Amino acid sequence: MTxxxxxxxxxxxxxxxxxxxxxxxxVVERIAAEIAGAGEGLILVHGAGxxxxxxxxxxxxxEMFSPEGVLQTHRSVVRxxxxxxxxLTGAGSNPVPVHPLSSTILKDGRIDLMExxxxxxxxxxxxxxxxxGDVAMDRVKGAGIxxxxxxxxxxxxxxxxxxxxxxxxxxxxxxxxxxxxxxRRSDLSKIGxxxxxxxxxDVTGGMRGKLQELLDLADxxxxxxxxxxxxxxxxxxxxxxxxxxxxxxxxx
Amino acid sequence: MTxxxxxxxxxxxxxxxxxxxxxxxxVVERIAAEIAGAGEGLILVHGAGxxxxxxxxxxxxxEMFSPEGVLQTHRSVVRxxxxxxxxLTGAGSNPVPVHPLSSTILKDGRIDLMExxxxxxxxxxxxxxxxxGDVAMDRVKGAGIxxxxxxxxxxxxxxxxxxxxxxxxxxxxxxxxxxxxxxRRSDLSKIGxxxxxxxxxDVTGGMRGKLQELLDLADxxxxxxxxxxxxxxxxxxxxxxxxxxxxxxxxx
Numbered sequence: 495m496t497x498x499x500x501x502x503x504x505x506x507x508x509x510x511x512x513x514x515x516x517x518x519x520x521v522v523e524r525i526a527a528e529i530a531g532a533g534e535g536l537i538l539v540h541g542a543g544x545x546x547x548x549x550x551x552x553x554x555x556x557e558m559f560s561p562e563g564v565l566q567t568h569r570s571v572v573r574x575x576x577x578x579x580x581x582l583t584g585a586g587s588n589p590v591p592v593h594p595l596s597s598t599i600l601k602d603g604r605i606d607l608m609e610x611x612x613x614x615x616x617x618x619x620x621x622x623x624x625x626x627g628d629v630a631m632d633r634v635k636g637a638g639i640x641x642x643x644x645x646x647x648x649x650x651x652x653x654x655x656x657x658x659x660x661x662x663x664x665x666x667x668x669x670x671x672x673x674x675x676x677x678r679r680s681d682l683s684k685i686g687x688x689x690x691x692x693x694x695x696d697v698t699g700g701m702r703g704k705l706q707e708l709l710d711l712a713d714x715x716x717x718x719x720x721x722x723x724x725x726x727x728x729x730x731x732x733x734x735x736x737x738x739x740x741x742x743x744x745x746x
Numbered sequence: 747m748t749x750x751x752x753x754x755x756x757x758x759x760x761x762x763x764x765x766x767x768x769x770x771x772x773v774v775e776r777i778a779a780e781i782a783g784a785g786e787g788l789i790l791v792h793g794a795g796x797x798x799x800x801x802x803x804x805x806x807x808x809e810m811f812s813p814e815g816v817l818q819t820h821r822s823v824v825r826x827x828x829x830x831x832x833x834l835t836g837a838g839s840n841p842v843p844v845h846p847l848s849s850t851i852l853k854d855g856r857i858d859l860m861e862x863x864x865x866x867x868x869x870x871x872x873x874x875x876x877x878x879g880d881v882a883m884d885r886v887k888g889a890g891i892x893x894x895x896x897x898x899x900x901x902x903x904x905x906x907x908x909x910x911x912x913x914x915x916x917x918x919x920x921x922x923x924x925x926x927x928x929x930r931r932s933d934l935s936k937i938g939x940x941x942x943x944x945x946x947x948d949v950t951g952g953m954r955g956k957l958q959e960l961l962d963l964a965d966x967x968x969x970x971x972x973x974x975x976x977x978x979x980x981x982x983x984x985x986x987x988x989x990x991x992x993x994x995x996x997x998x
Contacts, residue, residue, distance in 0.1 A: 561840035588813035609861030615883035631867035
C-alpha cells in the first residue's frame with residue numbers, strides 16, 4: 495500500500511523500564527508533538543516498557559498460562575496506550591487505540607492470525623491507529639506476549655509501507671562500540687551476540703529480537719530503520735526516509 | 747460450537763440511560779456476581795447505555811464521520827467496560843476485555859468483518875471475554891455504531907451457541923401491555939411498532955432493533971431469549987435455558 499508509514503516507538507523510550515509503570519511524560523509529549531507534525535498515512539506501534547513487561551515477568555506469562563496475568567498485563571499496557579493517545583490528541587492528531595488482544599492470536603509466540611482491516615480503514619480515513627505490545631491468546635501456550643516489533647513486522651509484511659521506522663533509546667545497532675549504518679543477514683554471524691545495550695526488563699528479546707524481526711522482514715523485501723527516538727527531530731527524519739541510525743535493507 | 751453461551755446485558759440495565767456516564771454500580775455488582783456463578787463457556791456482551799450513546803448522538807456519529815467522535819465514543823464505552831471487568835474480577839470470574847473497534851469493520855452500519863478467533867480462544871482457555879457495543883470503522887460511512895445486539899447475533903451466527911440470552915430492563919417484548927412468551931417473524935406484522943418501552947437515548951434501535959436482530963438470527967436456526975436482567979436470579983435461569991421472558995425460536 496503506497497503512502498503508508500509505520501512508526502514504532504520503543505517502551506524504553508516512553509518509560510523507565512526499570513521502574514514499574516513509570517512513563518517518561520515529557521518524552522511522551524515531545525514524541526506526540528513530533529508525530530502530530532508527520533501528516534497522514536501513519537500507523538503507530540508502541541512498546542510496553544515498564545507497563546507490561548514487569549507484569550508479564552511477575553506472572554511468568556511467557557512460561558505459564560495465567561488468567562490473571564493476561565488481564566493485569568493487558569490492563570497495564572493499556573494504561574500506557576491511554577497516555578500516548580491522550581498526548582497525541584493534545585498535540586492535534588486523531589489517534590485511535592487498537593488493542594492486539596482483541597484482534598490477534600499467537601501460535602507458540604508468533605502471530606498466527608491478526609485482523610488488520612480496521613487499522614487500514616482508520617488510516618484511509620485520516621485517523622492514526624495506535625497499537626501496542628500486548629498480551630494475546632496463544633493456540634499453543636494459552637497466552638503469550640506479542641511485542642511491538644513483531645506487530646511492526648506483521649503489519650509491514652501485509653501493507654508494504656513506504657517507511658518503517660523503529661525508534662529506540664539507542665542510536666541503532668552498535669557493534670564493538672560502533673554504530674552500524676547498515677545490517678544485512680550475512681552480517682549477523684559476524685556481529686554475534688554483541689548488539690549493544692538493552693536496558694531494563696524485557697520479555698521480548700531486546701536488540702537481537704528486534705534485528706531478527708527486521709531481517710526476516712527484509713527477506714520479504716521491506717526495508718526499515720532503527721534510530722534513536724530520544725534525540726529530538728529524529729522521528730521526522732526517519733519518516734522522511736533519511737538514513738539515520740541503522741538501515742536494514744529489504745531484498746526486493 | 748457446543749457448550750458456548752452468549753449473554754448480553756443491556757446498557758439500560760447497567761446505566762441510567764438518561765444521564766451521561768452514570769453506571770448503576772449496585773446493579774453491575776449484582777450482575778457480576780450472578781455471572782461469576784454461571785461457570786465456563788460464557789461470552790459476555792454489554793450495551794453502552796449512557797456511556798457511548800450520548801457521545802455518539804452529540805457527535806452525530808451515525809450521520810457524519812468525526813475523528814473526535816470515534817475516539818470519545820469509544821473511550822466512553824471502554825470506561826463502562828472497565829467497570830464491568832473490574833466487578834467481574836471482584837466476583838471471581840476471569841474476564842478479558844475485547845474491543846470491537848480493534849477487530850470489526852462495518853459496511854453501512856452492519857458488520858462486514860469481525861475477527862472472533864481471539865474470543866473463541868479465550869472461552870476455550872476458561873476466560874470470560876467481555877465485549878461491548880462500540881464505535882467501529884465503516885467502509886461506507888467512515889464510522890458507525892455496532893450495537894451489543896448486533897455483536898450477539900454475529901457471534902451467535904458464527905458459533906451456534908447452546909444459549910443466547912439478552913438481559914434488558916423490561917420483562918421481554920410487551921405488546922398491548924402483555925408479555926409475549928414467544929415471537930416468530932410472522933408475528934411482527936401483527937404487533938407492528940408497539941413493542942414496549944425503551945428508556946433514554948438509544949442510537950441502536952431499541953426493542954424493535956433488538957427483535958429484528960433476533961428474528962434474523964432465528965432464521966439462521968439460533969433461538970434466543972429476551973429477559974429482565976433487573977430481576978435477581980433471571981440471568982441464571984436464562985443461562986440454564988429456562989423460558990423466562992420472550993423466546994425467539996430459531997427455525998432449524
